[in-house]
Amino acid sequence: MSHEKLIYIHPAPVRVWHWLNAAGIVLLVVTGFQIRYAEILNLMPLKDSVSLHNFTGFGVIAAYFLWLFYYLSTGKIIIYFPDPSTFVAKAVKQVKFYGYGIFRGEPNPHVMTPENKFNVLQQKAYLGIMFVLLPAQMISGVFLWKVKGYSDYIHLLGGIRIIDTIHVLFFFFFTSFLVVHCYLATLGHTPLAHFKAMITGYEEHH
Amino acid sequence: MKNLIPTIGIGLAVALACLAAAPMAGAASIENSECFACHSDEGLTRSATEGMNHSRMSEQLFIDETQFNHSVHHNNGIGCVDCHIDITKLDYKQDLPHKKQLDLVNCTMCHEESSNAFKDSVHMKIRGKGITMNCNACHEYHYATRQEALSVTDRTNNGCTKCHNPYQSHDWLPQKNEHFSFVECVVCHVPEAPRHIRLSFFDLMTNKFYSSQEILKILGISESEFRLLLDTDKDDIINVKEFENLELILRQKNVHAIFHAELVAKMHPSVHKINRGQAERDCKTCHSANSPYFDAVTLVLAKDDGSSDHFQVDRAVLESFSLRHFYALGGTRIKLLDKIGFLLLAGGFSVVLGHLAVRIATIPLRRKNAYEAEQSSMQEEVSR
Numbered sequence: 023m024s025h026e027k028l029i030y031i032h033p034a035p036v037r038v039w040h041w042l043n044a045a046g047i048v049l050l051v052v053t054g055f056q057i058r059y060a061e062i063l064n065l066m067p068l069k070d071s072v073s074l075h076n077f078t079g080f081g082v083i084a085a086y087f088l089w090l091f092y093y094l095s096t097g098k099i100i101i102y103f104p105d106p107s108t109f110v111a112k113a114v115k116q117v118k119f120y121g122y123g124i125f126r127g128e129p130n131p132h133v134m135t136p137e138n139k140f141n142v143l144q145q146k147a148y149l150g151i152m153f154v155l156l157p158a159q160m161i162s163g164v165f166l167w168k169v170k171g172y173s174d175y176i177h178l179l180g181g182i183r184i185i186d187t188i189h190v191l192f193f194f195f196f197t198s199f200l201v202v203h204c205y206l207a208t209l210g211h212t213p214l215a216h217f218k219a220m221i222t223g224y225e226e227h228h
Numbered sequence: 229m230k231n232l233i234p235t236i237g238i239g240l241a242v243a244l245a246c247l248a249a250a251p252m253a254g255a256a257s258i259e260n261s262e263c264f265a266c267h268s269d270e271g272l273t274r275s276a277t278e279g280m281n282h283s284r285m286s287e288q289l290f291i292d293e294t295q296f297n298h299s300v301h302h303n304n305g306i307g308c309v310d311c312h313i314d315i316t317k318l319d320y321k322q323d324l325p326h327k328k329q330l331d332l333v334n335c336t337m338c339h340e341e342s343s344n345a346f347k348d349s350v351h352m353k354i355r356g357k358g359i360t361m362n363c364n365a366c367h368e369y370h371y372a373t374r375q376e377a378l379s380v381t382d383r384t385n386n387g388c389t390k391c392h393n394p395y396q397s398h399d400w401l402p403q404k405n406e407h408f409s410f411v412e413c414v415v416c417h418v419p420e421a422p423r424h425i426r427l428s429f430f431d432l433m434t435n436k437f438y439s440s441q442e443i444l445k446i447l448g449i450s451e452s453e454f455r456l457l458l459d460t461d462k463d464d465i466i467n468v469k470e471f472e473n474l475e476l477i478l479r480q481k482n483v484h485a486i487f488h489a490e491l492v493a494k495m496h497p498s499v500h501k502i503n504r505g506q507a508e509r510d511c512k513t514c515h516s517a518n519s520p521y522f523d524a525v526t527l528v529l530a531k532d533d534g535s536s537d538h539f540q541v542d543r544a545v546l547e548s549f550s551l552r553h554f555y556a557l558g559g560t561r562i563k564l565l566d567k568i569g570f571l572l573l574a575g576g577f578s579v580v581l582g583h584l585a586v587r588i589a590t591i592p593l594r595r596k597n598a599y600e601a602e603q604s605s606m607q608e609e610v611s612r
Contacts, residue, residue: 067511
């Protein structure tokens with residue numbers, strides 16, 4: 023491995039956000055399961071899991087604003103927006119790669135650069151997650167944290183049952199996504215390559 | 229015939245109770261109006277009587293007759309001297325027509341079960357510390373009203389929060405405000421007291437509860453017709469479908485009513501048996517599927533006198549989208565969401581495991597392709 027093959031893809035603020043967010047999401051998933059299935063799970067007392075869930079939730083919200091501030095202030099937010107004119111063709115290529123080419127050892131059709139680190143499928147997925155699902159999860163979480171305090175907004179949105187349903191469905195989605203995300207991260211040139219890159223900031227170019 | 233025997237029994241019991249009560253009521257043929265001749269005077273205080281009266285209860289001797297007439301005691305035909313039994317006659321020749329110092333009213337005469345429960349409570353035990361707390365502290369003898377139609381807020385304001393500030397304690401309790409708003413104190417503090425989820429009509433536009441009369445007027449039906457409208461299958465339980473029907477009818481009438489749900493104690497003597505260290509502190513008792521706290525659900529039509537009509541509701545309503553404005557974490561969760569969640573998780577794991585399996589199975593293929601590519605690149609180099 024030579025240094026010429028290393029590309030600085032993940033700047034420090036992104037890495038800090040990523041790992042804060044990752045730790046937060048894992049804690050939220052664990053405490054979330056404990057809260058919803060208190061009669062089955064005994065990982066920790068329910069009141070502690072609620073407190074930890076709330077505390078972690080605000081940590082993830084803070085990390086989100088770190089992410090948002092960094093990407094907006096640097097203008098790099100654009101990397102989350104796929105080019106509509108080439109999206110379909112690139113998406114088909116990427117799907118073919120994940121579903122077929124990768125098993126044959128073919129190279130990834132998307133070449134990662136600091137300006138364009140996501141493939142189109144990642145762009146589309148992260149766009150939805152970062153701009154719709156995560157904000158919805160954060161807002162619904164804050165409402166559930168202070169049901170009485172936000173009762174006017176909750177009533178306006180159809181009631182606590184609706185807010186909870188959104189929060190729970192997205193909770194399951196994020197849990198499922200976490201599993202898939204961790205697996206996809208093993209699809210680098212070695213299973214740990216992308217994990218290392220998210221620590222050092224450098225992706226190895228092959 | 230089977231039903232006749234208990235009916236006769238109840239009839240006899242009522243008759244005997246009336247006979248037993250008769251001597252008490254007849255002990256003094258003193259009308260309330262005679263008492264109010266003096267006690268409706270707002271200026272009537274102990275100090276104003278210049279020591280003539282030795283009341284130990286309060287400085288104020290004025291009784292608001294209007295408010296008294298709305299009290300549960302008055303509504304049940306209990307007159308002043310039925311409680312103040314030591315007043316057997318009024319001597320109008322005297323400035324003060326009765327004793328200077330009346331005996332304390334003994335609520336136990338009628339409320340024996342409640343009294344027994346109270347005697348075994350922390351509120352009785354504090355007498356050992358020199359603090360005397362009697363029924364009046366919570367119930368206000370002269371203005372006691374029926375509590376069953378009251379919301380959690382009104383119940384706690386009329387009782388516990390007169391002395392206790394719940395926010396100064398309960399530091400262990402997450403979401404204090406939510407608990408204090410939706411759960412009556414005694415539900416946790418007297419775990420053995422019967423309780424129910426009380427559903428009532430609430431207007432989001434005016435932020436007020438609908439009274440029985442208002443709802444019946446909107447629906448254009450009488451009190452007896454309400455049950456028929458609600459319980460279409462006549463099984464005495466309002467199921468999810470019937471609940472949804474009611475919602476639909478309200479929507480058709482353009483009523484902005486929601487069903488406000490609270491966890492409250494039923495009116496039962498045992499609610500007086502509050503003791504230190506006996507409160508429910510295990511969150512799981514409430515916040516888990518099939519919690520007994522949600523077994524009893526009642527739709528309440530509140531009446532002006534504080535009483536209410538109760539309609540039993542199927543617990544499934546709490547665990548459905550029919551009730552959109554109440555959710556007790558975990559306890560009333562919708563099971564369908566669990567199934568959807570399981571499918572989402574199963575989908576995620578299936579994709580990962582499936583892809584991983586193919587990845588592992590195709591390792592030889594990739595090695596072969598890599599070897600062939602290497603060979604071909606070496607041949608190219610050699611040919612150059």
